[in-house]
Amino acid sequence: MTFLAEVGVGGHSGCGGFGLDSRLWGLLLDQALSAKVVLSNGTLVTASSSENSDLFWAIRGAAPSFGIVTEYRYKTYPAPPSNIIFTYSYTVSPTTASSIFSAYQDFAKASAPPTLGLQASIGTPKSGNKVSIALTGVFYGSKADFNTAINPLLAKVPQPQSTNIKTYGWLDSLQVLGGQGLNTTIIPDGSDTFFAKSLMVPQETPMTQASIKSFFDYIGNQGASSDTSWFVLADLFGGQGSAVSAVPKDATAYAQRNGLINFQMYASSSNNAPPFPSDGLAFVNNMFTSITSKMPSDWKYGAYACYTDPTLSASEWQKRYYGDHYARLVSIHQKYAPNSVFRYPQAIGS
Numbered sequence: 001m002t003f004l005a006e007v008g009v010g011g012h013s014g015c016g017g018f019g020l021d022s023r024l025w026g027l028l029l030d031q032a033l034s035a036k037v038v039l040s041n042g043t044l045v046t047a048s049s050s051e052n053s054d055l056f057w058a059i060r061g062a063a064p065s066f067g068i069v070t071e072y073r074y075k076t077y078p079a080p081p082s083n084i085i086f087t088y089s090y091t092v093s094p095t096t097a098s099s100i101f102s103a104y105q106d107f108a109k110a111s112a113p114p115t116l117g118l119q120a121s122i123g124t125p126k127s128g129n130k131v132s133i134a135l136t137g138v139f140y141g142s143k144a145d146f147n148t149a150i151n152p153l154l155a156k157v158p159q160p161q162s163t164n165i166k167t168y169g170w171l172d173s174l175q176v177l178g179g180q181g182l183n184t185t186i187i188p189d190g191s192d193t194f195f196a197k198s199l200m201v202p203q204e205t206p207m208t209q210a211s212i213k214s215f216f217d218y219i220g221n222q223g224a225s226s227d228t229s230w231f232v233l234a235d236l237f238g239g240q241g242s243a244v245s246a247v248p249k250d251a252t253a254y255a256q257r258n259g260l261i262n263f264q265m266y267a268s269s270s271n272n273a274p275p276f277p278s279d280g281l282a283f284v285n286n287m288f289t290s291i292t293s294k295m296p297s298d299w300k301y302g303a304y305a306c307y308t309d310p311t312l313s314a315s316e317w318q319k320r321y322y323g324d325h326y327a328r329l330v331s332i333h334q335k336y337a338p339n340s341v342f343r344y345p346q347a348i349g350s
Ligand SMILES: Cc1cc2nc3c(=O)[nH]c(=O)nc-3n(C[C@H](O)[C@H](O)[C@H](O)COP(=O)(O)OP(=O)(O)OC[C@H]3O[C@@H](n4cnc5c(N)ncnc54)[C@H](O)[C@@H]3O)c2cc1C
Pocket: 003, 004, 006, 007, 008, 009, 010, 011, 012, 014, 015, 016, 017, 018, 019, 063, 064, 065, 067, 068, 069, 070, 306, 307, 344
């Protein structure tokens, strides 16, 4: 499990900003107290709950369409003294992976405390009809409390094939999660040629057994032979006491407060350079529909605007990213950015 230190605060805070500590504290955009924003007419304004509050609402979820944020002021928190990074790993049949994921989803919904940041990291070994699945994350608290928190999940899944659990101080935990470290001035620049999709599973209608099975059967059958280099992350956003879900739905432009688990399906060309393999789009799209095709046709899933999917039609990205906030975003956009200076294919009002 690694998180990249190179992700910039500008985009990250503008569309969401999820980390393993988000169930404890909220998204990065939830920490914003105020921002300085350069508008399309060249003026610099402050946005906060008391100044240009409509703009402040809009930039917490759709900032790139509204201006250039040159400064954020954020709430801060005392660093937790004990941060337990854990991974339980399996390489199993698609059927067993389905039952592990099903236990993960049940635990996510009913039992996971907000001090637990958790994701399922999914892939395949190079050959065979197998699935690798790792339940991994950070617990912000003591070892004793971690055991109490995680045991209801462990009781429902098979014995892991490997386990790694270590306690860190705050900064060390960030270094470990950052993989290549936190000093972005010495991390070599990288680039990727990729296609990604997201799927936000709503809390009130989680995935059915049929859709979980269909997804893992697809992964088991197609994953090893794909000529892309791919991964799937299923991040726990919601569940009991999650600070992401605790924010009232209309408090910010971010529209996925009812999201339980956010899937990121991500495939790169094998050497990360162009061209993207011609069958790569179908590989990811079929992975996505392996889930949605087994859910009711009116399933109200969402998508995470930070994980842009360029293949969504206008009506789809408007609905899936922004839901019923889209109309309000368009009207605030007409006030602050009427001349389409901040335009891109999925910009508000485009
Ligand atoms: C490898 C990788 C891992 C990721 N992991 C996570 C994760 O764990 N959690 C998560 O929530 N997201 C994650 N993301 C998604 C990430 O949050 C978004 O891609 C985000 O938009 C990145 O912001 P950026 O400023 O680095 O990107 P950029 O590509 O520079 O910007 C993205 C958009 O934001 C706009 N923008 C940038 N800065 C500003 C600013 N100051 N004011 C206004 N608009 C601005 C840009 O114009 C562009 O439209 C990941 C992305 C990558 C590539």
